[in-house]
Amino acid sequence: MSEGQAAVKLLLVDDVPENLVALEALVRGAGREVFCARSGEEALSLMLDHEFGLAILDVQMPGMSGFEVAETMRSTERTRRIPIILVSAAGRELNYAFRGYETGAVDFLHKPLDPHTVRSKVTVFVELCRQRVALQEAHAQLERAVRMRDDFMSMVSHELRTPLNTLYLQAQLRRKALEAGRFDAAALRKIVERDERQIRSMIRLIDDMLDVSRLRTGRLAVVPAPCDLAALVARVVDAFGEQASASGAPLTLQAPPQLPVQCDEFRIEQVLSNLLTNAFRYGGGKPVQVRLAQDGDRAVLAVTDHGMGIAQEHHARIFEQFERAEGAKQAPGLGLGLFIARQIVRAHGGRIELRSAPGEGSTFTIVLPLMAATEPAEP
Structure with a gap:
């Protein structure tokens, strides 16, 4: 057995x-x-x-x-x-x-x-029972995979249709303004900025889907190189300043002036961006804190929100594909961000941890070795 x-x-x-x-x-x-x-x-x-x-x-x-x-x-x-x-x-x-x-x-x-007959017959039925259980488990997994596929296609359609509809309506408004001879540079600038946000949102969704495909085939590229993690974190936090202002959620950063590490800058920036996106998405407009520190031969990066929180029984599940916290089903996104983040952190030889409880917010902590790891990402 x-x-x-x-x-x-x-x-x-x-x-x-x-x-x-x-x-x-x-x-x-x-x-x-x-x-x-x-x-x-x-x-x-x-x-x-x-x-x-x-x-x-x-x-x-x-x-x-x-x-x-x-x-x-x-x-x-x-x-x-x-x-x-x-x-x-x-x-x-x-x-x-x-x-x-x-x-x-x-x-x-x-x-x-006859002892031999009894043993032989029981062995046959025991093996048949095991095969039946295995088939039932395989059938259940197949049904789950089909449900996941259908849910995924539904989510993708919804998540892409919303920004596309917005872009289409904005294009129609611009067309009418041009036909009427009205042209307001300030209004046009706001429309363009809105368009850029929608396009970035769609690009992020497509990138997430591509990364999941790369993870499944073992082709997710992680190329460590010397990097100032403190400068990288400050750059990402600064880029989220507009989103923080729009949501009314103060965003603060606590970090040393420098923290030299070896990592794939693009991928670690992707992880931090995913965590900050979730913090503003589920944080309920409350403050978001980012903290970076060195702990021995490791760098510790934490993102804390004060939103809805996540029950202990869901901590492991939300790091799987297409999974999100209870109560967040109506929020935008495909449920891929944390799955991808965990694989990227593992590819660096690190780990990602969650401390959270309902109503008490969430803290996602990334622990990375200062030197580059050679372990490949696990699918």
């Missing part, structure tokens, strides 16, 4: 304790968990609490016979798919086997049991 694979549960039912002990000794093995019941009623009770991969039932028991247990199992949704092997000491002339198959049993064994 491979690591992490659940044990297959086997149910043995016989009213004679000695028979149960002997049968359990035959079927016990690695990756198997054996349960024993001394009556049909006890067996059915166990089936309410466990998912069994095989049930071996003695036919002749006081109270409910093995036939009656099998018929009850086949009439109940929870247990109808459990393979049943019936066992009997009665003579073959009673034709119990035929009746057993009528009740839904998949096999019938006569006592005294």
